[in-house]
Amino acid sequence: MPTLRCEPIRQWEIRMNIGEIARRAGVSRSTVSYALSGRRSVSAATKQRIQAVIDEVGYRPNAAARALKEGRTRTLGLVVPPASLRLTDTQLEFVASVVEAAARADLDVLLSPSGGDHDRSFERLISGRRVDGVILMEIRLEDERVTLLQQAGLPFVTIGRTAHPEGTFWVDVDYAALVARCVHHLADLGHREIALINRSAELAATGYGPAHRAQTAFTEAVRQRGATGIDLPCADDPAAGEECFAQLRERHPEITGIVTINEAALPGLQRGIERAGVAVPRELSVAGVAAAHLAERFRPRLTAADVPALTMGAHAVELLQERIAAPENPVRHLLLAPPISLRDSTAPAPLPRT
Amino acid sequence: MPTLRCEPIRQWEIRMNIGEIARRAGVSRSTVSYALSGRRSVSAATKQRIQAVIDEVGYRPNAAARALKEGRTRTLGLVVPPASLRLTDTQLEFVASVVEAAARADLDVLLSPSGGDHDRSFERLISGRRVDGVILMEIRLEDERVTLLQQAGLPFVTIGRTAHPEGTFWVDVDYAALVARCVHHLADLGHREIALINRSAELAATGYGPAHRAQTAFTEAVRQRGATGIDLPCADDPAAGEECFAQLRERHPEITGIVTINEAALPGLQRGIERAGVAVPRELSVAGVAAAHLAERFRPRLTAADVPALTMGAHAVELLQERIAAPENPVRHLLLAPPISLRDSTAPAPLPRT
DNA sequence: GCACGTTACCGAATCGATTCGCCTCAGACC
DNA sequence: GGTCTGAGGCGAATCGATTCGGTAACGTGC
Secondary structure (H helix, E strand, C coil): CCCCCCCCCCCHHHHHHHHHHHHHCCHHHHHHHHHHCCCCCCCCHHHHHHHHHHHCCCCCCCCHHHHHCCCCCCCEEEECCCCCCCCCHHHHHHHHHHHHHHHHHCCCCEEEEEECHHHHHHHHHHHCCCEEEEECCCCCCHHHHHHHHHHCCCCCCEECCCCCCCCCCCCCEEEHHHHHHHHHHHCCCCCCCCCCCCCCCHHHHHCCCHHHHHHHHHHHHHHHHCCCCEEEEECHHHEEEEHHHHHHHEEEEEEEEEEEEEEHHHHHHHHHHHCCCCCCCCCCCCEEEEEHHHHHHHCCCCEEEEECCHHHHHHHHHHHHHHCCCCCCCEEEEEECEECCCCCCCCCCCCCCC | CCCCCCCCCCCCCCCCHHHHHHHHHHHCHHHHHHHHHHCCCCCCHHHHHHHHHHHHHHHCHHHHHHHHHHCCCEEEEECCCCCCCCCCHHHHHHHHHHHHHHCCCCCCCCEEEEECCHHHHHHHHHCCCCCEEEECCCECCCCCCHHHHHCCCCCCEEEEECCCCCEEEEEEEEEHHHHHHHHHHHCCCCCCCCECCCCCCHHHCCEEEHHHHHHHHHHHHHHHHHEEEEEEECCCCHHHHHHHHHHHHHHHCCCCEEEEHHHHHHHHHHHHHHHHHCCCCCCCCCEECCCCHHHHHCCCCCCCECCHHHCCCCCCHHHHHHHHHHCCCCCCCHHHCCCCECCCCCCCCCCCCC
């Protein structure tokens, strides 16, 4: 008489590994492997039989076993700033485009928040052989993560670059060139008093490249054109943008042109301008560097160099794949300087009041 | 005499596996394993010697080998909407909080863009044993991904829920309750003509839960209070918000109260209100459901139920861990209905014009 | 007829960890 | 003194894939 214990029967849950496929197809495991990889010839009939079994049971090779044997994981690591810092739209587009580009290349993406107190996550990433390569965002001029990756001998590509980027793979936006271009554009329109609304003072203090390079290029470009320039740091949020503009109007009412690389502050900047009743572009011209959709969203539409964030992620993935496949290849960089899209926020400088 | 060939000497690049650690510490590999896991006793002296070697060479167990043997990867999958759809702030906070919570629990997160043409990525995720469990975002009322995960027998937790969520683990915001609460709040203040600015018509058409539930709850609450309600779908971007408000003023000038769950449209809504010269909250009250920082950013500050996105991600990770550890446990849900934070955008209804 | 190459397949080693079974040596206890 | 117990450690099997070497069978060319 059977006992009352009613263990759930899980017969159909036998593990589907390559051996089981081989058994059902009546071949050896190596034949299944070769049939799938095509690295040795397998007769059409056998191949078909194996494929039929695979389709029937929905088999897929175990990723861990394959990674162990092949020595690669088909996975990329993406190191993102911790969530506590709110990401800018451009940064988000980087992340999204990296993920999509990786998916297109049949690669998975492992996310790791770096900085803050999540160093364990970063350590796991680089020393547990969990990934074949790493994409690093938000690079500082001196960045210890770069050093750690170099020591670990793990291929990596940075979005942004350090102070001495010669030996590494990177993709970056040429903020210096773009800011200079904005200054020249305004100067060409007759503006003589120009302000730069930069990223936050904290970022600059921690050695954030774009903030430094933008400032240097701004100062230089303004000097070249014999204009006068004001450099204003501004926190990455709308409220700060509004505040920043208010201060600018109060302390430097002579300003007729603004260059901004702080896209998070744009909504606030716009609001500040509207509240002050300043007419753009008649009384004040604004040019900048920003994600295209933010430039389009500004009123009036912002004349700006559109940061090609969506393609940059794809480029980074591409470079990383090359680096992984051919570690001895010479380093490659990509410094992007998209043209300025002329929209509605810049115009000839107003005539000086007499 | 040595040859001229100068192969790079890579002696220090010998693979650091558990065997090498064992050799250097003069013990067997199993002893190293037990010393690290603590699953069997190892003398203090031996343990110390092993640890010293590990610290010296910076050894970390190979993730693939461990996953293969243990049958778990210590990795979670996070299925996100494809980048082509711009994520809302609340969604981004979900992602960020999931990643942070996972990092705190020493788990890695594998990102997979679903929908669009990235089904291979999703397939890899669920059938290659790459992850121990999956967190699914942007759930539709009928969602085939849920079915696929159930078939695959992979533990998963959804953020949001399907039409019949009884048998699954999920964390969700009770949009129905929150919208109703907003309606009652406005009704209590004397408003009789209320509009709902909902998510986009496309989302509703594809069976997006919050859009449906919000509409149903809105209709019901308005009916309960004997008020009249207008339900307006609105695309997820500022321009649409502005447009939507303009239409609302034109077609339904009698409206004195607005409820919105469309946070992406908020900036546009604000802009539309300002352009129309409508005084909030004197002439028009606005209440909604949104991420707290967006509510604070609205002018005047938005009375709203603050979506606790940052804790929701953490809850989802917690539930998923439980599901993985104890698959036979009864299902658990979490339906969050945070209180409405009274800010500055609601006030008693204006006296009806005579 | 023999050497040789090709096709098609099998068996076994391998990747790097975990874990089970077994062994030895003390010390405790009857 | 013999048995038991537990600590401490070793060796080997195992997870599921890939891949190398081997081996039949079957032409093909001389």
